[in-house]
Amino acid sequence: MRNNFHIFVSLYVAILLAPFSYENYEPRPFLVSEISEKYSAESTNFTSSGESGVLISGEPAHLGDAMRAAVLVSNSGNISGSAWLLLENLDSGENFTGNPVAISPGSTREISTSFYPSISGVNSFNWSILTINGEIENSDLVGQFTIQASKRQTLETAIESYVWDEDNGLSVQLSIFLSEGRPREIQLFSKIGFEGSVHNLQQISVEVEPGRRLIELYLGNPLVDYLFIEATPSGWEVNESSTNISQLDILMPIVNPSSLSISASFDPIKPLEGESVIATITLQNNGEFSTSSGNLRLILLSENIIVNEVVVQPVNPSSSISTQIMIPSWPDGSNVDFRAQWNAGDVSAKSDYSIESITEDQGLELPFDIFSATIGAFSGIVVIMLGTFIWRAVSTKTPSVTNARMRETTESAKSSGAISKKEISCNYCDQRLMVPHEHVGAVKCPSCTMEFIVGEKKNEPQVVKSSGPNLNCPECEQTLRVPLDKRPTMSRCPICRTEFLAEKGEL
Incomplete structure (x- = not known):
């Protein structure tokens, strides 16, 4: 039972008896009539308005449906009072109580409460209007009524098919079936599963009539592995045999x-x-x-x-x-x-x-090597100074020096100053270089700053071939990239500094 009004009435009477002290208490029969006589001058007088009795809304009813009972009550007394509606289900013993409603003298108010049928078939109820003192003031404030309740309606949902195209994206055709009875409102939840997680995609309200109908859903272009659609009743209950959930695997279109x-x-x-x-x-x-x-x-x-x-x-x-x-x-x-x-x-x-x-x-971004240019400039100054010194020595010779001796000395100086050189190419940047003809050993290119050996027989470089842009260093097996359009070419491993010849392999 939702409320026990007899306990409430007892507590109310106890509060009214509180003024006399515990010491002077003498047991005697308690008469409610004494209280009534005391307040007879000021009282409420609740009666049912008209002869309509109780009004029932929500029919035809199914199990699980919320129904409503209401009574119009008038107050012909001279003070305000509160009253509420009590329903008792005679089949299940369950009670339903509404909220108290204050009614002013000379006013009429509707007093109502919600209730639910408990069995399929005829449901019998007693109803009564209760006041603050727990009494039923008039006989027209009590009564009885019956309602006919049907079984809960069945709701079935199924995804019939889907299409995914460039214009509309993912469109789904959904079938919904509602068994015989009242039209119902449902909520359709569209959910998608992708990479192990589920997300809400769409929610719409739909009014469905008894029977089967098709609904088209347009869901755009989601990332989805499977589609999950659930039909949820709004304010009513479905039969236990309902299948209002449907799931279907979705194949997303392939991205080009x-x-x-x-x-x-x-x-x-x-x-x-x-x-x-x-x-x-x-x-x-x-x-x-x-x-x-x-x-x-x-x-x-x-x-x-x-x-x-x-x-x-x-x-x-x-x-x-x-x-x-x-x-x-x-x-x-x-x-x-x-x-x-x-x-x-x-x-x-x-x-x-x-x-x-x-x-x-390359910090200064100059077109030549600064160190090589400095050495060249210094060497030029030394040569100029040496030539000037020799010319002055020859031009200021003593008379005792013969022309033959002077000619011999000049030719000797010329022969010592003229060093035979040869032209070679840099092995890395093809820069043309001049080196002494008899030089054997390392030479540093002033353009690319790379060193290489001249005057000795070079060892044949190792040859590495591959059909793709990647190949392995012959010494440390490091994977390197040498574009095919640049082969054959000399390459150097950045890890072990090994040089080798990269060539194209057969496809």
Whole structure:
């Protein structure tokens, strides 16, 4: 029972008897008539308005449906009072009580409460209007009524089919069945499962009539592995045999790799060896379908290592996103080759970049080597000073020196000053160089600052062949990248400094 009004009435009477003291208490029969006589001058007088009795709404009813009972009550007394409606289900013994309603003298108010049928078939109820003192003031404030309740209605939901096209995205055809009875309002929840998680996609209210009907749902272009649709009743209960949940696996359309593109910029534009560089990379989806979430990698091609990797979110059709990747330490070399690779599910896109760098020897960006130029200038000054000294010595010779001796001395000086040289090419940059004809040993090119050996028989270089752009160092097996369009060419391993000849292999 929801409320026990007999206990409430007893507590109320106890409060009225509190004024006399415990010491002077003498047991005697308690008469409610004494209280009535005391307040007979001021009282309420509740009566049912008209002869309608109790009004029932919510029929035809099914089990689980909320119904409403209401009574119009008038107060013909001279003070305000409160009253409420009590319903007792004679089949289950369950009581239903409404909220107290204050009624002023000469006023009529509706007093109501909600209730539910308990059995399928005829349900019998007693009703009564109670006041604050627990008494029923008039006989027209009590009565009885019956209602007919049917079984709970059955609700069935099934996903019949789906179509995914470029114009409408994912559209689903849903079948809903409601058994015989009243029209009902339901809530349709569309949920999607993707990579182990479930998300709410759409919620709509639908009014359904008894029978079967088809509903078309348009869900856009979500990332989805399976679709989950649930039909939930609004303010009513479904039969236990209802199947109001339906699930279906969804195959997303394949994204065309050619519709994906990558663009990148590096800050600073010309990095210095060892400094930190920020690469801003933009991923563009020019296709008709969303990509999956994935990753973006920045790969150093010379060593085939991943410099950094970040997670990227899905990219919607005809949209783009930008992200930044940090390169902690810029590699050495005048040109550094990187590859940006975007992996999104089963598809990927990549783009290669060759970045011009500033090395330590190129700090002033001069077209010649400063050290070699300084040595050349100093050597020229020495030669000029030596020639001047010899010319003065010859022009100021003493008379005792014969012409033959002078001629012999001059020819000797000329022969000692003229050093026989030969022209060679730098092995690395093809710069033309002049070296003494008899020189054997190391020579440093003033243009590319590389050293090589002249005057000795060179050992034949090792030859490495491959059909692709990548090959392995013959000494340390380090994976290196040498473009096919530059072969054959001499290459040097950045790890062990071994030089070898890179050639194309047979496909």
